[in-house]
Amino acid sequence: xxxxxxxxxxxxxxxxxxxxxxxxxxxxxxxxxxxxxxxxxxxxxxxxxxxxxxxxxxxxxxxxxxxxxxxxxxxxxxxxxxxxxxxxxxxxxxxxxxxxxxxxxxxxxxxxxxxxxxxxxxxxxxxxxxxxxxxxxxxxxxxxxxxxxxxxxxxxxxxxxxxxxxxxxxxxxxxxxxxxxxxxxxxxxxxxxxxxxxxxxxxxxxxxxxxxxxxxxxxxxxxxxxxxxxxxxxxxxxxxxxxxxxxxxxxxxxxxxxxxxxxxxxxx
Numbered sequence: 001x002x003x004x005x006x007x008x009x010x011x012x013x014x015x016x017x018x019x020x021x022x023x024x025x026x027x028x029x030x031x032x033x034x035x036x037x038x039x040x041x042x043x044x045x046x047x048x049x050x051x052x053x054x055x056x057x058x059x060x061x062x063x064x065x066x067x068x069x070x071x072x073x074x075x076x077x078x079x080x081x082x083x084x085x086x087x088x089x090x091x092x093x094x095x096x097x098x099x100x101x102x103x104x105x106x107x108x109x110x111x112x113x114x115x116x117x118x119x120x121x122x123x124x125x126x127x128x129x130x131x132x133x134x135x136x137x138x139x140x141x142x143x144x145x146x147x148x149x150x151x152x153x154x155x156x157x158x159x160x161x162x163x164x165x166x167x168x169x170x171x172x173x174x175x176x177x178x179x180x181x182x183x184x185x186x187x188x189x190x191x192x193x194x195x196x197x198x199x200x201x202x203x204x205x206x207x208x209x210x211x212x213x214x215x216x217x218x219x220x221x222x223x224x225x226x227x228x229x230x231x232x233x234x235x236x237x238x239x240x241x242x243x244x245x246x247x248x249x250x251x252x253x254x255x256x257x258x259x260x261x262x263x264x265x266x267x268x
Contacts, residue, residue: 093130147175
């Protein structure tokens, strides 16, 4: 089996991909190379997957050039999911692509975003340039472009409180893709990349508004769910979302995204 490098291995999306791969009987834990930034991340992953050997882990930093070659040594396939709303996301992706090429990686799978051409959005713009660099790199590649994720809705909190907290206009039409489905697609590409070489796949789930999501949860939970629109300033100021906002760049990126969803995606 190929040796598979997974970046951001302790993060949410990569975690689903790791789980999907380890559920495949053809994959041994020793086939994985999980790229993390700290011993704390390794401890977290060992708690989830105690079967992982020491060789499954590589500590490094995308922007510390000396850490990438040893992490990529002997790697056949890379799965890369960059950190959203990070000022250096493009530089990180480019550094990993260049290191993968130097290491002789056979295939590079990049988890991007649906419609990276929407460059008014900082998180899309960053991935746009990573896609461009990958396409021009000479590496064999596959680009996955997922829409918004079902896991962005805190289902447990919504059912317990009876309130679905909307981060933008409740009539905005948005895609909802289950991370398990994204991980299943990634696994198919990683384990058999040749048919998917130089492909870009738009991965979209059901298109729904917050209002429609609330009605569906109401039906399944047999409980009335109402939608509460959270002011954008509250979301930016209090990080009332599933991700951490580390600096001004990340806050600006999220603010732009929510404004865009309000003004460009909302149904009349």
